[in-house]
Amino acid sequence: MHTDRIRLSSLHSKVMSAEQAAALIQDGMTVGMSGFTRAGEAKAVPMALAERAKKTPMKINLFTGASLGNDLDKIMTEAGLLARRSPFQADATLRKAINAGEVMFFDQHLSHTVEMMRNKQLKKPEVAIIEAVAITEQGHIVPTTSLGNSASFALFADKVIVELNLAHNPNLEGLHDVYIPTYRPNRQPIPLLKVDDRIGTTAIPVDPAKIAAIVVTNQPDSYSTVTPPDEETAAIASHLIKFLENEVEAGNLPRNLGPLQAGIGNIANAVLTGLKDSPFEDLVMYSEVLQDCTIELIDAGKMKFASGCSITLSERCNDRVFGNMEKYKDKLVLRPQEISNHPEIVRRIGIIGINTPLEFDIYGNVNSTHVGGTKMMNGIGGSGDFARHALAIFVTKSTAKDGKISSVVPMVSHVDHTEHDVDIVVTEQGLADLRGLAPRERARVIIDNCVHPSYRDKLNNYFERACAKGGQTPHILREALEWHIQLEETGSML
Amino acid sequence: MHTDRIRLSSLHSKVMSAEQAAALIQDGMTVGMSGFTRAGEAKAVPMALAERAKKTPMKINLFTGASLGNDLDKIMTEAGLLARRSPFQADATLRKAINAGEVMFFDQHLSHTVEMMRNKQLKKPEVAIIEAVAITEQGHIVPTTSLGNSASFALFADKVIVELNLAHNPNLEGLHDVYIPTYRPNRQPIPLLKVDDRIGTTAIPVDPAKIAAIVVTNQPDSYSTVTPPDEETAAIASHLIKFLENEVEAGNLPRNLGPLQAGIGNIANAVLTGLKDSPFEDLVMYSEVLQDCTIELIDAGKMKFASGCSITLSERCNDRVFGNMEKYKDKLVLRPQEISNHPEIVRRIGIIGINTPLEFDIYGNVNSTHVGGTKMMNGIGGSGDFARHALAIFVTKSTAKDGKISSVVPMVSHVDHTEHDVDIVVTEQGLADLRGLAPRERARVIIDNCVHPSYRDKLNNYFERACAKGGQTPHILREALEWHIQLEETGSML
Numbered sequence: 001m002h003t004d005r006i007r008l009s010s011l012h013s014k015v016m017s018a019e020q021a022a023a024l025i026q027d028g029m030t031v032g033m034s035g036f037t038r039a040g041e042a043k044a045v046p047m048a049l050a051e052r053a054k055k056t057p058m059k060i061n062l063f064t065g066a067s068l069g070n071d072l073d074k075i076m077t078e079a080g081l082l083a084r085r086s087p088f089q090a091d092a093t094l095r096k097a098i099n100a101g102e103v104m105f106f107d108q109h110l111s112h113t114v115e116m117m118r119n120k121q122l123k124k125p126e127v128a129i130i131e132a133v134a135i136t137e138q139g140h141i142v143p144t145t146s147l148g149n150s151a152s153f154a155l156f157a158d159k160v161i162v163e164l165n166l167a168h169n170p171n172l173e174g175l176h177d178v179y180i181p182t183y184r185p186n187r188q189p190i191p192l193l194k195v196d197d198r199i200g201t202t203a204i205p206v207d208p209a210k211i212a213a214i215v216v217t218n219q220p221d222s223y224s225t226v227t228p229p230d231e232e233t234a235a236i237a238s239h240l241i242k243f244l245e246n247e248v249e250a251g252n253l254p255r256n257l258g259p260l261q262a263g264i265g266n267i268a269n270a271v272l273t274g275l276k277d278s279p280f281e282d283l284v285m286y287s288e289v290l291q292d293c294t295i296e297l298i299d300a301g302k303m304k305f306a307s308g309c310s311i312t313l314s315e316r317c318n319d320r321v322f323g324n325m326e327k328y329k330d331k332l333v334l335r336p337q338e339i340s341n342h343p344e345i346v347r348r349i350g351i352i353g354i355n356t357p358l359e360f361d362i363y364g365n366v367n368s369t370h371v372g373g374t375k376m377m378n379g380i381g382g383s384g385d386f387a388r389h390a391l392a393i394f395v396t397k398s399t400a401k402d403g404k405i406s407s408v409v410p411m412v413s414h415v416d417h418t419e420h421d422v423d424i425v426v427t428e429q430g431l432a433d434l435r436g437l438a439p440r441e442r443a444r445v446i447i448d449n450c451v452h453p454s455y456r457d458k459l460n461n462y463f464e465r466a467c468a469k470g471g472q473t474p475h476i477l478r479e480a481l482e483w484h485i486q487l488e489e490t491g492s493m494l
Numbered sequence: 495m496h497t498d499r500i501r502l503s504s505l506h507s508k509v510m511s512a513e514q515a516a517a518l519i520q521d522g523m524t525v526g527m528s529g530f531t532r533a534g535e536a537k538a539v540p541m542a543l544a545e546r547a548k549k550t551p552m553k554i555n556l557f558t559g560a561s562l563g564n565d566l567d568k569i570m571t572e573a574g575l576l577a578r579r580s581p582f583q584a585d586a587t588l589r590k591a592i593n594a595g596e597v598m599f600f601d602q603h604l605s606h607t608v609e610m611m612r613n614k615q616l617k618k619p620e621v622a623i624i625e626a627v628a629i630t631e632q633g634h635i636v637p638t639t640s641l642g643n644s645a646s647f648a649l650f651a652d653k654v655i656v657e658l659n660l661a662h663n664p665n666l667e668g669l670h671d672v673y674i675p676t677y678r679p680n681r682q683p684i685p686l687l688k689v690d691d692r693i694g695t696t697a698i699p700v701d702p703a704k705i706a707a708i709v710v711t712n713q714p715d716s717y718s719t720v721t722p723p724d725e726e727t728a729a730i731a732s733h734l735i736k737f738l739e740n741e742v743e744a745g746n747l748p749r750n751l752g753p754l755q756a757g758i759g760n761i762a763n764a765v766l767t768g769l770k771d772s773p774f775e776d777l778v779m780y781s782e783v784l785q786d787c788t789i790e791l792i793d794a795g796k797m798k799f800a801s802g803c804s805i806t807l808s809e810r811c812n813d814r815v816f817g818n819m820e821k822y823k824d825k826l827v828l829r830p831q832e833i834s835n836h837p838e839i840v841r842r843i844g845i846i847g848i849n850t851p852l853e854f855d856i857y858g859n860v861n862s863t864h865v866g867g868t869k870m871m872n873g874i875g876g877s878g879d880f881a882r883h884a885l886a887i888f889v890t891k892s893t894a895k896d897g898k899i900s901s902v903v904p905m906v907s908h909v910d911h912t913e914h915d916v917d918i919v920v921t922e923q924g925l926a927d928l929r930g931l932a933p934r935e936r937a938r939v940i941i942d943n944c945v946h947p948s949y950r951d952k953l954n955n956y957f958e959r960a961c962a963k964g965g966q967t968p969h970i971l972r973e974a975l976e977w978h979i980q981l982e983e984t985g986s987m988l
Contacts, residue, residue, distance in 0.1 A: 084932070086930075098966050099964055099965050099966055100964055101934055101961065101964070101968075104931075104932035104934070104935060105932050105966060106930055106931065106932055107913075107914065107966070108914060109914050109915075112914075115841070116929070116930075119746075119844060119885075120744075120745065120746040120747075121746065121885065121917070121929050121930075122929060122930050123930070184752070184842075184843065184844040185688070185748065185752070185843065185844070187687070187842045187843065187844070188687070189683030189684070189685070189687075189838075189842065190683070191683070193681070193682070193683075194679070250614075251614065252613075252614040252615070253614075254679065258678070258679065342841075343837040343838065343841055343882070343883060344683075344837065344838040344841060344842065347609070347836075347837060347838060348678075348681045348683065348838070349678065349679065349681065350613060350678040350679070350681070365909065370965075370966065370967055372965075372971070373905075373967070373969050373971055373974070374960075374963070374964070374965030374966070374967055374968055374969050374971075375964070375965045375966065376965070376966035376967075380914055384912075384914060388837070388882060389837060391613075391615060411867075413969075413971065414967065415859065415909035415912055416912055416914070417912075418878075418909055418910055418911075418912065419601075420601065420602060420603055420606075420874055420878060420910070421603075423615070435610070435615050435616060436580075436600055436610075436615075436616050436617070437598075437600065438578070438598035438599050438600055440595055440598070441598060466868075467595065469868070470593055470594060470595070470868070470869070471593050471864075471866075471868030471869045471870070472592050472593055472599060472601075472863075472864065472868065472869060472870035473864055473867070473868055473870075473908065474595075474868055475867050475868050475907075477866070477867055477868075477907065477975045477978050477979045477982065478975075478979055480867070480975060481971045481972075481974060481975065484971050485971045485972055488971065
């Protein structure tokens, strides 16, 4: 019974249909919504809003944690509901609208959104829509499979709509650790010293008077799609693990490597899964999204604890975890994405950050977002939050599209991580350790170790001619973007 | 008497000539030296090393705080002494050698150098050379006009050479606040909550047994060169102050603006000097270099306190401060650059960061280091430490070289600060507030507000044609770097 899950009985009267709740949102409003990488997004109210927008055109500015499941970004885009979207998305239809200039997409470091709102550098949401597994006796909101930006959105908004989703196991309660930084100028240090520290509350401490509607739903999250490691991702994992072994051997990294972060996606997932067969023990994770690989490492006895802001699993892994929460509850915690990605913590605890770029260049600049320098893929996500202060490792296959695209280029067509922030790059060809190197030295190790053989001569040729021209970072400007231009014109960089 | 300044008498026997001290440094060694923007660099030993290298070729890897005075980088370069140099420099001769590929320059965020060494991601110096105003009864080193990386270099090195510089007023003692983060995994939060908090010691707590040599010198720092504000820098200051006034008015910033950071140089200096005539009171600074403008704001009663890691003054200002330290000592503090620039602190206390780029593009990407995408100017310095987590403001004249170079271009030729990190850009033409905007919107406000009229039509033309091609960040790759190519080939972007 849903009323069992609304433990503050005065709120029972707030239960209403999704359409009624959606009526609280007006054309032009800024809405903050739960949801982070297909996990824990509000589902019914955005659907109802989309239906309404199809009949009576309206637009909202939508902020979330990150990407949404259940095709919500597609449905809202098709309904013409989205004027602005931030800070991340991963939907083909929305992507198309963004690239056509129809939806204004503000692509942010994921730890920055609520910090900017708190400090009045970005407009706060007027309404928050938060998926919950329960409402406590105090009227506080117990989130579901992601915490993301939900807590701050709920605290900032004038009105909060709760989607009470009966499809989520109520024993998710206790998994979350809600900590909100205090306001400046009285901001205190974030008192988190170890990945498993709990520093907050298990529910979002919202004033129950602000809860304007409760919509009862019963719809699961979308599963993540995980493809098994292939020969190339296995080779990437192997190069990286070899490097990590050497670093431990040399005394440069602790025997458990220190806290790990991994971006979402198959390559990072394959690398982490590769750690199952590594010599490292007592691994811990301080990351954004907890994925299948996290669970597999825990089940294999390799990982002691994992901290994230969302948990997104494949169908295969889903029941194993959510059907046995008690088994995992002392090994997992979900935090606000501001805390899971916070530079203060990343720098304090010393993270190894493993993320996947679209491309990188011979000098170690990384493009994580823009295909051909112009078209948005998903957004920078948390990669920048981590890479700046972590041991920053970027992993990718050396080519894409049957070898027609080289992931290593003379000059990236867009920069999301500068040369100052990138420590290690890895492809199936090998690993380049860029730490402490000048750009010319970086080019040498990148070309020698990471580039696919079919592009190596061409890159060497570019680099040598550029060096002859001189400079700290030698380039021939007239040719620097030529590979991308050729791709655009002929469909291949070859 | 120099012996009065060596208060641990067992160290008196370590006094020797610069040549004798320099003999402690071998070919191929990594040396960590004091010095930050012409302030507090060791002077005699590097000179002696350069003399020696001229006779017997030798090379060292030199790490400092930042740039050096007294033409030291020039002299060491000409002597062929430098194999590697990091993390910052500002010397014409060294710059030339770097761009010729003769000296390997590793251009780092200034807060990262000693953190990377501490965590064994970068080789620690074998020898440290630290300028001091005194050595305490405990054998601890009292730095001079900069603290920079001196404390960690001295702690990391096997041997420490102290240059006791009698030209500095001994009453600099007490100005410094030496705080060193603890080692991971037991790192504690940095206990600094306000710009005037003192959290460390006034001297560098080095083991006196490591002090291998003391060289007595008597040579002042180089003065900084400050040119008076001109019409354009005054216009930049005026646009920025108007913006800040509006932000205070709207309740988006506190009445004293919060802690200020300003990059070195005439434009930032002019902007800060402009605050003398602003309505703001009780200003505080949490910055890197304390410059003339800092002192002028303090003397005008506008600024209460300033924290930095170095103090670099013009000849005019120098005696006023160092001749009257007692007047300023409760209003100034010098910290390690790791702390003055630390992301934990920058994000906690909420800084307004004002820095000067070489160029920025219509989408808000900033180039701070590379002329024409290839040739190093000085290095990124602390701008990235601050911009990532501050309210990041970049100020520059809209053109350079008599109008032949536009500071606003279609695509920057090198990226040091990505679109994700840049909040406000200002030229003498006006100010563009980029917060929360998608790239297409940023281009509109930048072109309308910041571009020099002689380039506005050309940029509009580019932007409109790029938009017709589409994309989140519209570009015509074949033309994106054309302005730089034209400059290279014809000497003008016009």
